Amino acid sequence: MRQASFGWALAAASALVLLGLFGAVGSTSAGEESHLKCTMTFDLSGWAFVVGSAKGNGSIECDNGQKAEATIEVRSVGISFGRAHFEGAKGYFAKLTDIDQAFGRYVGSSATAGAGGAAAAAGFVKAGGDTSLAIIGTGKGTGVSHSWDEITIVRR
Numbered sequence: 756m757r758q759a760s761f762g763w764a765l766a767a768a769s770a771l772v773l774l775g776l777f778g779a780v781g782s783t784s785a786g787e788e789s790h791l792k793c794t795m796t797f798d799l800s801g802w803a804f805v806v807g808s809a810k811g812n813g814s815i816e817c818d819n820g821q822k823a824e825a826t827i828e829v830r831s832v833g834i835s836f837g838r839a840h841f842e843g844a845k846g847y848f849a850k851l852t853d854i855d856q857a858f859g860r861y862v863g864s865s866a867t868a869g870a871g872g873a874a875a876a877a878g879f880v881k882a883g884g885d886t887s888l889a890i891i892g893t894g895k896g897t898g899v900s901h902s903w904d905e906i907t908i909v910r911r
Contacts, residue, residue: 793817793857795846795908797827799892803835803900811841812911821854824911829904831865837898839873844892850885861888861906869896879906 793815801809809829816822848857863879873896879888888906 789852790849791817791819791821791851791854793821793848793851793854795825795848795857795888797825797844797846798840798842799827799829799844800840801829802838803831803898803902805832805835807831807833807835807900807902809839813844813846815848815854815857815908817851817854823854823857825858826909826911828907828909831900831902831904833900833902835867835898835900835902837867837869837896837900839867839869839875839894839896839898841873841875841892841894844875844890844894846888846890849887849889856881856884856886858908858910859884859886861886861908863888863904863906865890865900865902865904867896867898867900869894869898871895871897873897877904877906879904 795813795815797811797813799809799811811827813825815825860882861879865877867875873894875892877890
């Protein structure tokens with residue numbers, strides 16, 4: 756039970772940091788293009804032992820009514836071991852002006868912990884751009900990780 760509490764504490768702390776970093780989602784200042792509020796809901800399963808891999812599917816919805824189905828693939832390297840499955844995880848995009856900008860390759864860092872239950876938080880920046888993605892999820896699994904990750908989101 757103590758390790759599970761650690762996992763929730765780690766995820767909660769990471770989520771607060773990520774929400775602080777991405778708190779300006781959808782905000783604009785004078786002269787800037789209007790940004791959408793887009794959320795990705797997805798399921799993801801994977802494993803890790805120093806190098807990790809996870810795959811899943813989800814959907815992206817924006818506040819202007821745009822919707823799309825997506826396939827998600829994550830590759831990671833770091834201090835990690837274990838296996839996890841996340842259902843209904845959430846991703847929050849910043850600096851999108853169209854849903855098509857959500858697709859592509861992102862790089863960042865994540866923290867995951869679990870002993871029966873699992874919690875994860877991650878922050879990403881799109882390669883070659885300024886779009887960012889914050890991910891928060893809970894699920895089932897065992898293990899712990901802190902890794903550098905690459906996430907690829909492809910339209911289905």
